[in-house]
Amino acid sequence: MSTSIRPIKAGDKQRWLVLWQGYLDFYKTVVPAEQTERTWTRIMDPEFNMKCAVAERDGTLVGFTTYNLQNSTWSPNGHCYLEDLFVDPAVRGTGAGRALIDYVKAFAIENKCSRLYWNTDEDNETARKLYDTYVLESGKRQYRVSL
Template sequence: MASDLPLTIRPVVPADEARWRELFRGYREFYHLPESEDVVSRVWGWLTDSEHECNGLVAEADGRIVAIADYRRFSRPSTGTVGIWLDDLFTDPEARGSGAGRALIARLQEIAADEGRSVVRWITAADNAQAQVLYDQVATKTNWVTYDAPPE
């Protein structure tokens, strides 16, 4: 896909469901997560529930959704501020290099600025080198290491 196609960044709407589901499945497959329509449906429900903390953006090129970004606000007790956490960012493999990922991150930065948020933050896999090329251009890599502990 040409990188000069104009992109439209907008909030996800109910009519986006089929394409969002396709891209979200692609995101989950990329990270080797087990197939689960329950998870896909649950997250779609969150995005379309105005009372839920999760929000979604889409990038459109030539009338087709080519990328998605799911995000939420999060409290930062160490700084006494609120940031925006980018949970999921995925671009259709055929649209990589179109600027869609960059445009979605830029829109989140605008939202953060408009709302007086302190940061837009995300994580990625250490081996996701292609995405890190973009991330290194638009953000600063931190020195934080992430841990997951199971509920007991």
């Protein structure tokens, strides 16, 4: 079984919702249904700066990633931020996560970004094993001010 990566399509919504809920459950968080719908609308809108790619195995979506381009005062072409990455636990370790990251990396290169970056929780050891094969963590700390 091989994994293919492609941009999300409107017909993927029901399975994406299942994966999205798995992602939220993993991070022990809840977002209102309105925000989930807003996120779906944004990733489907070609004019909005949010992309989504999905991992597919045997016709079933098994993962997704959202990403976007960001301007930067530090580089001429900006950065690419990989915001969300989730793979169905049943297929973790099969290369789907790596394939999703590589897809976004190719997008960032195509758009001449100077950096691809993402965040994860410090205790997300399974994901960090994969992420560390790309580069070691930056040492930066993220500060969040809720508004």
